[in-house]
Amino acid sequence: xxxxxKDLEDEVAARTAALNTQAELDALYxxxxxxxxxxxxxxxxxxxxxxxxxxxxxxxxxxESKLRIESSxxxxxxxxxxxxxxxxxxxxxxxxxxxxxxKRGSIHILRRTLNDVVSFFRSRGFAVVLGPEVESxxxxxxxxxxxxxxxxxxxxxxxxxxSGALLRTHTSPMQVRAMLQHPPPIAILxxxxxxxxxxxxxxxxFMFHQFExxxxxxxxTFAHLKGxxxxxxxxxxxxxxxxxxxPSYFQFTEPSAEVDVSCGxxxxxxxxxxGGAGWLEMGGSGMVHPHVLRSAGYDPELYTGWAFGLGIERxxxxxxxxxxxxxxxxxxxxxxxxxx
Ligand SMILES: [Zn+2]
Numbered sequence: 001x002x003x004x005x006k007d008l009e010d011e012v013a014a015r016t017a018a019l020n021t022q023a024e025l026d027a028l029y030x031x032x033x034x035x036x037x038x039x040x041x042x043x044x045x046x047x048x049x050x051x052x053x054x055x056x057x058x059x060x061x062x063x064e065s066k067l068r069i070e071s072s073x074x075x076x077x078x079x080x081x082x083x084x085x086x087x088x089x090x091x092x093x094x095x096x097x098x099x100x101x102x103k104r105g106s107i108h109i110l111r112r113t114l115n116d117v118v119s120f121f122r123s124r125g126f127a128v129v130l131g132p133e134v135e136s137x138x139x140x141x142x143x144x145x146x147x148x149x150x151x152x153x154x155x156x157x158x159x160x161x162x163s164g165a166l167l168r169t170h171t172s173p174m175q176v177r178a179m180l181q182h183p184p185p186i187a188i189l190x191x192x193x194x195x196x197x198x199x200x201x202x203x204x205x206f207m208f209h210q211f212e213x214x215x216x217x218x219x220x221t222f223a224h225l226k227g228x229x230x231x232x233x234x235x236x237x238x239x240x241x242x243x244x245x246x247p248s249y250f251q252f253t254e255p256s257a258e259v260d261v262s263c264g265x266x267x268x269x270x271x272x273x274x275g276g277a278g279w280l281e282m283g284g285s286g287m288v289h290p291h292v293l294r295s296a297g298y299d300p301e302l303y304t305g306w307a308f309g310l311g312i313e314r315x316x317x318x319x320x321x322x323x324x325x326x327x328x329x330x331x332x333x334x335x336x337x338x339x340x
Contacts, residue, residue, distance in 0.1 A: 001050070001058065004043050005065040008032065012069045016076035025080060029073055033066070040066060106340040110209060110328055113236075113316045114191055117211055120235050121189040124228075126213070128189050131174030134165050139173035143295040144252040157197035159206075167195035171212040172252060175288070175307060178214070179296030184303045185217030191312070202324040209312035214288070216298060216305025222255070222287055225306035229285060233261045236315055242268065244279065253286025253307060261318070273321065280318055283310035 012032055019025050032039050044062050047055055089095070107115070118128055137148075146153060159167040174190040191211040198204040213232075215224065230243045241264065245257035259282045263274035270276040285308030290300035313325050320339065322328070327335050 001043060001046055002061055005062060008039060008043065009065055009068050009072075013072045016072045019076050019080065022077075022080055025073065025076055032069060033073075040069065106337070108336060109316050109320065109339040110312055112339070113312050113319070114209065114211070116236060117232075117312070117315070118189065118191065120232055121213065124187075126187045126189045126215075128191065129174060129178050130192055131168070131171065131177055131190060133168055133193055133195070134161065135168040135173050136165055139176060140166055140168050140170075143176040143292065144170075144172050145289050145291040145295075146251045150251065159195050159197055168192075169196055170194055171210045171309060172307070175212065175214050175252075176292065176296045179216065179293075179298055184298055185215075185220075186305075187215045187217075189213055200326065202326065205313070205325050205329070208325075210309055211312065212307060212309045214305060214307045216288060216293070216303050218303060220304045220306060222306065225285055225287070225308065228306075229259055229308060233259075233282070237261060237264060237319060240267070243282075245285070248284060248286075250284055250286055252289050252292050253284075254289045256284065256286035259283055259285050259308065259310075264318070265321070273323075282314065282318075283308060285309075 012028070015028060016025070019028070030038065035041060040062070047058055047062075050058055121128065140158075141148070141150075141153060158169050161167070171190045171192050171194060174188075174192075178188050178190070179186060189211060191209065193207055194210050195207050198206050200206060213228070215228075226243075226245065233241055233243045242262040244260050244262075246260065248256045248258040250256040260279035261282050262268040263271060263278050263280055265271050265273045266278060268278040270278045274280055285306065288305040288307050293300040293303060293305070313328055316322065316328060317325060
């Protein structure tokens with residue numbers, strides 16, 4: 001019976017080596033190792049005829065045979081699979097064909113807009129400074145000439161922290177902080193996040209990005225402000241865009257003006273995207289209020305300066321004709337990939 005096992009092992013090794021298809025392999029497997037009527041089972045059924053003392057040894061020998069037979073089948077299966085893959089590849093794929101390029105990430109539209117703003121200011125010699133997002137009431141309000149009982153504090157719905165500090169509602173506090181650290185003249189750009197307790201909708205967000213431009217020195221006038229803002233808008237939106245200043249009121253500038261840029265869709269004649277006005281609101285600007293200069297230790301009799309603040313989101317929306325601010329932070333790949 002041990003010879004029968006040896007013969008079966010040899011036969012299986014030879015036949016599996018010559019197999020060409022999976023079907024042949026399956027058929028041979030069943031005929032040799034099938035539980036009912038398989039040839040190994042048949043040999044093992046004879047164990048009962050052996051003398052008792054030989055049975056254990058035979059059982060062990062049969063198990064070894066089974067392992068060797070299974071290993072022959074496994075190598076045949078592997079060989080067939082490799083051959084199958086190779087012939088698949090040969091007929092289906094041209095391995096010399098150029099591969100699909102992997103997907104690459106890109107800079108987000110908000111960051112790109114901010115980078116544009118920063119490079120414009122840098123090219124004109126402005127220093128970029130960042131301020132704290134958690135700010136004190138003093139720098140956010142008092143130093144900006146907004147006293148405690150002033151109604152505009154309510155207009156700027158503020159997030160207060162348990163400590164009494166707050167999340168800055170504008171980047172302006174950094175004007176005073178920077179002026180306190182540097183004697184005049186000064187020319188800085190302050191980009192960063194600001195926070196307001198606004199409900200989220202297509203035009204409002206509780207967190208958005210602003211930047212603040214500030215230039216203070218001897219003989220700085222409103223004309224410098226107009227020239228600078230006009231250049232910036234042409235840099236951001238294109239050489240054909242015009243800017244205009246409308247008289248306005250802010251606590252921290254005097255005189256103050258709102259900045260508008262001509263609509264890129266209708267070029268100023270009025271259309272749906274500008275609400276018929278021909279102009280789009282960009283932000284606030286003005287000559288730095290003497291009280292603010294004094295808070296910073298600058299003598300308003302000697303020094304004058306301008307400041308203006310715009311929203312990064314606002315610029316991105318206007319540049320790309322996007323009508324919902326929420327799209328900028330929802331990070332939907334289909335939206336973001338449009339601006340690669
Ligand atoms: Zn228009």
